[in-house]
Amino acid sequence: MDFIQVPSSYIFYLAAAITFVFLRDRTLRSVLLICVPIIALIQVWNLEIGNHHQVDFFNLQLELMRVDKLSKVFGLIFCLAAFLGNLYAWHVKDVVQQIATLVYTGSAIGAVFAGDLVSLFFYWEGTAIASVFLIWARRTEASYHTGMRYLLIQISSGVILLAGLAVQFHTTGSIAFEKMELSSLSSFLIFISFGIKCAFPLLHNWLQDSYPAATVTGTVILSSFTTKLAIYALARSFAGTEILIYIGAIMTLFPIFFAEIENDLRRVLAYSLNNQLGFMVVGIGVGTELALNGTASHAFAHILYKSLLFMSVGAVLFRTGTSKASELGGLYKTMPLSALCCLIGAASISAFPLFSGFVTKSLIMDATATEHYPVIWCVLVFASAGVLSHSGIKIPYFTFFAHDSGLRPKEAPINMLIAMFITSFLCVFLGVFPDTLYNILPYEVNYKPYTISHVISQLQLLCFALLAFTVIMKLGFHPPEIRAINLDSDWVYRKYLPSIMLRIINRLGSVNESTRSGLENKISSGEQILLNIFGPTANFARVFTNGVMILWIAVIFTGALAIVLF
Amino acid sequence: MEQVYLHFPILQVLIPLLLAPICVLVGRSTFSWLITFFGSVSSLVIAISLLHSVSDGSSISYHIGGWPPPIGIEYVVDSANAFLLVLVSGISTVVLLYARDQIKLEIDEENHTLFYTCYLLCLTGLLGVLITGDVFNVFVFLEISSLSTYVLVAQGAKRDKRALKAAFNYLIMGTVGATFFVIGVGFIYMATGTLNMFDIYERINDLESSRTVRASYAFIVIGMGLKLAMFPMHLWMPGAYTYAPTVVTTFLSATATKVSLYVLIRFTFSVFHFDFNFIEQVFKFLVMPLAIIAMFAMSFVAIFQKDIKRMLAYSSIAQIGYMLLGVSLLSSEGLTATFVNLFNHGITKATLFMSLGVLTLYSGKSFLSDVQGLGKKMPWISASFLIGGLSLVGIPGTAGFISKWLLVQATIEAGVPILALLIILSSLLAIVYIWKVIEHLYFMEPHSELASQKVSFRILIPLWILSISCLYWGFDTSLTVGTSDIAANNLFNNVIKLN
Amino acid sequence: MQHHLILKIVTKSIVGIILLFGLYVQFHGDYSPGGGFQAGVIFAAAFILYGIVMGLDKVQEVLPFWVVQKLAALGVLVYALTGVFSLFMGFNYLDYSAFSPHHPEHGQHWGILVVELGVGITVTGVIVCIYYCFASRTPHLDDGEW
Amino acid sequence: MNDNNKKLKETTNPVGSILFGWLDHRHSTRIIIGTLSVSCFVLLLVDFVYHRHGHFMIEEVPGFFALYGFLMFSLIILGATTLRYFVKRREDYYGTKAVDSDMTENKK
Structure with missing residues (x-):
């Protein structure tokens, strides 16, 4: 029974690919969306305890199917939640949302069965990137901005995880996703990364910011996976x-x-x-x-x-x-x-x-x-x-x-x-x-x-x-x-820090202030400074005459010669 | 003749060289294309078989005219250049697959034959630079490729007359670069009395304090710096890439600068000794700072560009910064990262330029507003641009990620984690400018007058070969990283095992 | 140049001599000063002189533009095929011994001669081609042309 | 008034009138409050009859949970009201960059 041991996430990815390529028929897509979690559910239910699927990546061995009772229970409920969410979203015609849902749920389930930090990281970022489309799918300016904020925070969670894993690999040579002590830098970084996704106090506000911004069906899907994945990761490691x-x-x-x-x-x-x-x-x-x-x-x-x-x-x-x-x-x-x-x-x-x-x-x-x-x-x-x-x-x-x-x-x-x-x-x-x-x-x-x-x-x-x-x-x-609305700690980065940044930028830059008003304009003044340095007409990007180019070469060459000879 | 494969090193260069005049003699557009394509495919086949035979870390030597090395010209294939031979001839083949349709739109019918001739000569030059083991021969092939490149760039004049000025600028800069290079080669010859790379390597050992040798290195660094668009000697590049025909931009961006960088690496490791004090100084005080500035400054410049082609050109300069950074670590890991980067960035940029070329096939302009909303009208092509963009940014699962990852690892190994941070920061800038394009492609309404254009399979197939390879090399790293590892180790330890 | 009768007469007589001299330089290049490049330039000089004095149209009747182009390519082909010939004979590329396997010295001699011939043809073609290009250049460009 | 009532009748879901129809009754609020009070009273009484077992001593104090629930609920409401005094902002506080004002515009 080798088939049954393939990573469950593959089933979802495959379905996403099929949806993307073939299914122009809305009903077929909805049927597929419902069937896939059921298939995965049956597969997860029948999984035996053990490590089933290894992949070589660089010189690392990735464990894609680490099945034990903890991962199995999370795998089961994720499949079940995916089924219910997709049933609820039967009427949705938007292919973007459907593919995002498949990739998102697939990544979440994949992460649950990931036996090492590297594959966890891949799935971790997969959930982040796929899920943001459920927010953007609302297709309003506000949901776009909210999605960007959400994505930024989710991606940084992944980046911190990557940093933690790199440090751990560097110090111990192991990428195992196992129980760890909160004592070293690496475990601390990983802890923070999990904490962001788990919405620890003061790291929580992406949750309240983004969930109300997603589509009707998107929120149902979103609510089931990201945070519970973090719970699983914490339960596994800490x-x-x-x-x-x-x-x-x-x-x-x-x-x-x-x-x-x-x-x-x-x-x-x-x-x-x-x-x-x-x-x-x-x-x-x-x-x-x-x-x-x-x-x-x-x-x-x-x-x-x-x-x-x-x-x-x-x-x-x-x-x-x-x-x-x-x-x-x-x-x-x-x-x-x-x-x-x-x-x-x-x-x-x-x-x-x-x-x-x-x-x-x-x-x-x-x-x-x-x-x-x-x-x-x-x-x-x-x-x-x-x-x-x-x-x-x-x-x-x-x-x-x-x-x-x-x-x-x-x-x-x-x-x-x-x-x-x-x-x-x-x-x-x-x-x-x-x-x-x-x-x-x-x-x-x-x-x-x-x-x-x-x-x-x-x-x-x-x-x-x-x-x-x-x-x-x-x-x-x-x-x-x-x-x-009520302010939450996200006020700090949505209002307070931008205003401080602007004050600093305004101090530094000699931007004509009298004509500007309001925060938005001030942000663009920061952009203006960059534009003055790097913009199409600035010195960095201008097309010079050949003479000037040759002059530059002469300068650099003199430098090189000086370095070489002395 | 019975053992053809023994002659593969020369056939690698000879086939395109031989086909170039045949192209002129035949003089028909379609035939020329067929001939060129044939030449490119056979180069690819040869390159792959060469790579295969040196994949164990050995090297092959071929003596031109039967004269043994220090006297005659020697061609040497080891994993470093075989790897790039595959890249150059592979990109060339894929580009040619789609060149036929693109060229019809971008270049006058009567110039087609000459275009293909120049293309073949350019290919000859690039392959020759890679394969030769003779320093003066490097110069000769460099000039063959450069001169034909100037012509190729100027062919953009049908669409935009500014191509002529760009080509002229490129000509001046390229010639200055070549001059610097040849002066450097002259100095080496003056100091050692030989032109064979490996012979020089032996003889130069005691000459570290010689001012001639030191000056020659400075000349070569500057000469190659010009050719590979090292910041701030990149000024020819945005113009040349922007106004050249799409086919040329695609080909050049993926190969020309990479080959020049290879020359710099080859000279640093196989002609000079990389542990010479002055070489370390050059990399530490000149190349590395410039590379870091390039990574940031050029990314910022790219952010503000309205013309996507120009944006990608600036992005290339920034990417060259990464590669130079890898070399300037002067470590085996750094060198591996650079080689992988050469390859991955080559296919990534080729994907981007090629899909951009198709997106702007009918509008003829590549401003951001020209691709607005094409995500819906040309889904396949936009998707491949998206893949290329993701790879450029370095999203996991794409080829670009592998090279960035290796580079970050190399900086950490070298004990300068601050560089790793800088690399990640500048990658964020890449997100910004790629995002601008994606935003225009997918989140904006298309111009109403632009009717949906059918794109033929002849264009789609090569495009998707590249896009899929962008993804493929993000998963299967055995070839890229494996070969680069061997290549870097060989260069680093200067092991040339002749069989 | 229409009225320069003397020039025309002298040119007509001298062109043949220049061509002959070109051939001499070409085929004695292997053991005396000269060779393909010099011979090519001399050859081209003959045509250029003819073109300057008689006018571009007249010289292009003798040596049309397309021929020049093909010549340039042909020379390279000759050169390259010499090398291919030695490949076919089982030697390394450009190993002239292939021309006379039993007497390698003779082979070297022959090989050089053929290669130089190729060089000569190409150089003639290219130089004349450059002359044609400059001479037939549009004297004035309109604004619309740019 | 009559028309309005009729209209309501028409739009009301038949399942709705079975499930929640009784809510429309005049005394429904009183019934609910009455039931709640009675059950609370009963539950409180049970505490004096049945001796509960718990991990902490305080759990065994009769009526602890009842008191705790009542007081804490009031505390939450009080705390929330206080909190609102500090953090309440207009719906369009974050401008076009938050969904709240988005919905407002949709309404218009």
Whole structure:
């Protein structure tokens, strides 16, 4: 069975090539897009543990198929997510998006099975480059700029990874993608690189910036892969690194507040995504078998319910043209099925018993408790209440209920509904039969989520939080949904640094300032300086007479002669 | 005659040389093309078989006229020049495949025969420079190639009369360069009394302090610097590349400067001793700084160009900076990187110029606005430009990445990681100017009056051969890196194993 | 030059002598001063003199432009084929011993002679060609031409 | 008014009226709040009947989760409101380079 051992990413790349070359028929393309993840899913399911596919590159041996239980579980959920996302995107006609999706998902799955840092790097950059097209596919100026920012950050993550890998190779001669200690320069660089993709605090803002900018279907795809790939990489390399616990704890905390006041619902979900990543990072930091199981299972469940939420908000955006809470409300009348799915997603993410979040998050919570991190545990409980506040209540409530916006859109298209139903079903299924999920986790699980204590405490937490919400709404203290944006740390590089740069440039350059105003013009003044030095009419690029050229030669020759003779 | 392969070194040069006058005698456009193509293909076949027989690191020596080396002219093939022989004849073949259609549009019918003749002579010259082991012979072949190049560049005059001025500038500069070079060769002869490279190598050993020898090296560096467009002696190049016919630009950009660089390397390693103190000084204080300035200054200049051909020409000067940087590390790794770079940049630039030529086939101008929106109308050609562009930038998975990677490694090995940083930084500049073209190709609306043009397969096939090779050499590095490694080691240790 | 009768007469008589002298230089080049290049120049000089005195049209009747072009190519071909001949005889390229394998000295002699002939033809062709090009140059270019 | 109601009826999805039709009832809000309050009360009572086991002592304090949930939720709202005071900006703050203003224009 050699066929079954070829890298799964090849299947996706091949499909991308076929799509690019042959398929002019839209339906065929959509069918292909759905079939490919299924084929990959079957392949990954049947993979045996071991290293299967080696390639020689320079003098390095690349491991393209390192299959163990950790990579397998991520491989499975990635294939599943690709299938659901593509089903949801059945109606899309845009070839660019379809190819980007295939390459992107293929790279993500390839990265999961990469057994060394070099191939990881290739796939890492592959996800970056392919995914940006999902943002650009919206084809507006704003999405172009957002995509550029996204690409810049993603590429730098790859470049830092490359630097780390180069340093590691230089010092140890190994390119193995294995567990490492956060002690050397190389591991530190690799850690930062993973951290960027994983949206560590202060490195996170690309996430909230770009996800709301992608297309309706693009965001669903985007939400599943990049960050979870980073989670996988961290779990692989830095399990048990204590600093991750604190980083993760902060990650669970700060997005809550931002999400609460954010108006764009897809950005709310992006913040919520960040917060959920925090739980997983804490699990990695704790690093025990229980915690790593928690991380893997939480990633699994999270991909499903986060896709579901993005799908339902996406369906609303698709039908109404906006995803802003201030513009929406009362949609349950005409989009009841989407509303139902959204509620299921919300229940899952808030970890109501019988939904998937409940059976996975508690693994991580339990691990922190067992390892005696009381403060972290309290933070996580707090964050759970936070999750309820923005994802559990805010998303469904302001989209589908709340005050009636007067919008009466049609129900979501049938393909979207099917995708949402399947995802909802999986969310509930995993919540009711957690053992199905527990069986494929990296380590053996002896954990029973449905104990009376656990169910009651969780229900208490959630119900009282809901009660608090009701009280606050009644009292009118809830921050109103208004059309506004909120600054995040990306303000530093989007506004602050450019203005400082310009001040410096203006000091240096003698540019006529009186005629210019506004930041944009000032940036172009920097360009003007470059233009004055290097532009077509500047000395560097001018065409001189032969005499001048000869003079240059004489100068250089004199220099050479001086160097040689003395 | 029974053992033809023994004569391959001379046949390599002889076939195009012999076919050139035949071309003139025949005097028909189509026949000339056929003859030229035949010559180029047979050169390629010979070059490949030569490369194959020296791929174990050995070398082949051929004595012209049966006179043994120090007296007669000797042709030497080792992995260094065999590798470039394959590049030159290979590019020439691919370029010729598509030259037929392009030439019809760009050059008057009555000049076709002479065009092909000059093309063959240029090919002869380039191959001769590579293969000969005699310093004066290098000069002769250099002049054969240069003189025919001037004519080839001037053929752009049908489209743009400025081609004449560009060719004239090139003529002046090229001649000055050749003069410097021949003076250098004269000095060497004065000091050693021999013209055979390997003989000089033996004799020059004790002459490190000789001022004649030192001055000769300065002359040769400047002479070759001019020919290979080393910053700031590049001034002939943007004009020549911009106004020459596309076929010529494609061919020259991929071969001419590379061959000159080879000469510089050959002289540094196989004629002089690279560990001479003054040679180290030249590279350290002259070549390396100039290379670094070229990498940045010329990339910036390229960013601001509106004419894509000119932009690519400036980019070539910047790329030459990378190659010179590799050489000036004076290490085996650096030399390997340079050889790989020679090859990969050759095919990359050929892809770019060729696809650009087809994109602007009908508009005749290569300004950014002329290719606007062609991404939709000419998807195959735009895609190949895209591939070439990615390779130029050095995106992983393309040939360009391999050469940059090796160069970065070499700088780190040499203990100057700051250079690695500079290389990466200047690559970012390449992204900017390539992006400008991509943006115009794919993200802008086409001019409405430009109807969709059918492009024949005769153009598409060679173009895609090049594009795919750009990708292929990004994956399979056994030939490029392997051969370069052997070549660099041979040069570095001056091992010429004659069989 | 229409009225310079003396010049014309002298030219007509002298051209033949120049050509003869050219042939002498050509074929004695191997052991006395001279050779293909000098002979070629002398040959070309004869035609150029004729052209200067009689006019471009007259000389091109004798030696049309296309012939000159082909001559230039032909000479190179002769040179190259000499080398190819020795290849075919089983020697190295340009190894003149091939012309007379048993008496290599004679072979060298013959080889030089043939090669020099090639050089002579090419040089004649090229020099005359250059003269034609300059002499037939458009005297004035309009603005539109540029 | 009547017309408007009719129009609403027409556009309402039949599945919607089965699933969420009861929401349109006059007392729906009261029903929801009532149910919530009752279940909260019951859950709180359970704590006094059933002794919970946890890793930390504090977990075993009756009503801990209830109190914690209620207070923390209020804290989040409070914190968020405060945060908004500092970070709120107009939608077109980043100009054409962010999607937020993009959507605004689409609306127009």
